[in-house]
Each structure stands twice: as C-alpha cells, then as structure tokens.
Amino acid sequence: MRIRSLRVRIGGRWGISKNGKQMAQKIIRIETVNSPTILQRIIQTIKRRRINIHQFTAQEKDGDTGHVEVVVDADTEQARLLTAQIEKQVDVIKVN
Numbered sequence: 001m002r003i004r005s006l007r008v009r010i011g012g013r014w015g016i017s018k019n020g021k022q023m024a025q026k027i028i029r030i031e032t033v034n035s036p037t038i039l040q041r042i043i044q045t046i047k048r049r050r051i052n053i054h055q056f057t058a059q060e061k062d063g064d065t066g067h068v069e070v071v072v073d074a075d076t077e078q079a080r081l082l083t084a085q086i087e088k089q090v091d092v093i094k095v096n
Helices: 038-048 076-087
Strands: 006-010 011-019 026-032 053-058 065-076 091-093
Touching: 026 038, 026 076, 038 053, 038 065, 038 076, 065 076, 076 091
Parallel strands: none
Antiparallel strands: 006 011, 026 065, 026 091, 053 065
C-alpha cells in the first residue's frame, strides 16, 4: 500500500493535510498572568495534541500580565479544541 501526503496551498503557504483535512496556520493570542511555568504549560498543551508550532512569541505587558502569540499548523477543529484547552489553564486570562 502506498502512502501519499496531500499538499494544499493555503494563504500563500503550503500545508500538508492530515486524513484529507485542510491544514492552515492559525494564530492563537493568549493573555496570561506572569507565572514561572505558564509558557511550559502552554507548550505542553500544544505538544500533547501533536500540533506543529511555527512561531512562539512571548512578551511582558505590565509587571503582572503577559502576552503570548502562537502560530500553529492546525485545521479549524483542532484550533478550536486547542483554544478551549488553553483557556482552562489557571493563569490564562483570555484566548483569541
């Protein structure tokens, strides 16, 4: 049996579809409370779902809060489930 991967052009970039689903790069913006382990927990949540991270940016807003932006390779359903899972984190204020 021959295994093929499908290449799909999405928004100027090529993505590989999994099981025939269209993959696109999704941007997830997260507002968090500054905590020593919040970045590790966000990455672990993404890693557990076996989603590829293209870009990960974290910056401090004030002394107490921070802003994290993650660009992932996921379909719409995966992105929705990932967003819901990240929102359950204790130190997360808001996810867009």
